[in-house]
Amino acid sequence: MNKTKDKMNKILIAIGILAILLFSVFLVGWKSEKSVISEIGTIKFFPFEGGFYGIITEKGNYLPLNLPEEFKKDGLKVWFKARVREDIVTIYGWGKPIEILEIK
Structure with missing residues (x-):
């Protein structure tokens, strides 16, 4: 049970980090196009x-x-x-x- 929970937490953390990275790339691209x-x-x-x-x-x-x-x-x-x-x-x-x- 704990192994499954740990695995889920790692997956959620990885998804969160990926979402933050994608959002950052979007913001950089948007700003450079705006300029x-x-x-x-x-x-x-x-x-x-x-x-x-x-x-x-x-x-x-x-x-x-x-x-x-x-x-x-x-x-x-x-x-x-x-x-x-x-x-x-x-x-x-x-x-x-x-x-x-x-x-x-």
Whole structure:
């Protein structure tokens, strides 16, 4: 009787741990998908703090960390897909830092 009860307890514990792991994986995947954006905006050059390029959209201002050279043109309209980098702080104090995934 005790062996059966011990076996059941181990099975329940294993199921509980598996459920917690699956839930954690779901949350990580959900958060990373949420941090990917696609927007239309205008490239803008800002001369302060050594100069930098930003992207102004209707939903907000973004600071691309990896803007390709061919898109560094003040006033250029672009469509972009990017990952918002909430783990980075910049010296510019302007816009949300983003990592460009695709830009046209």
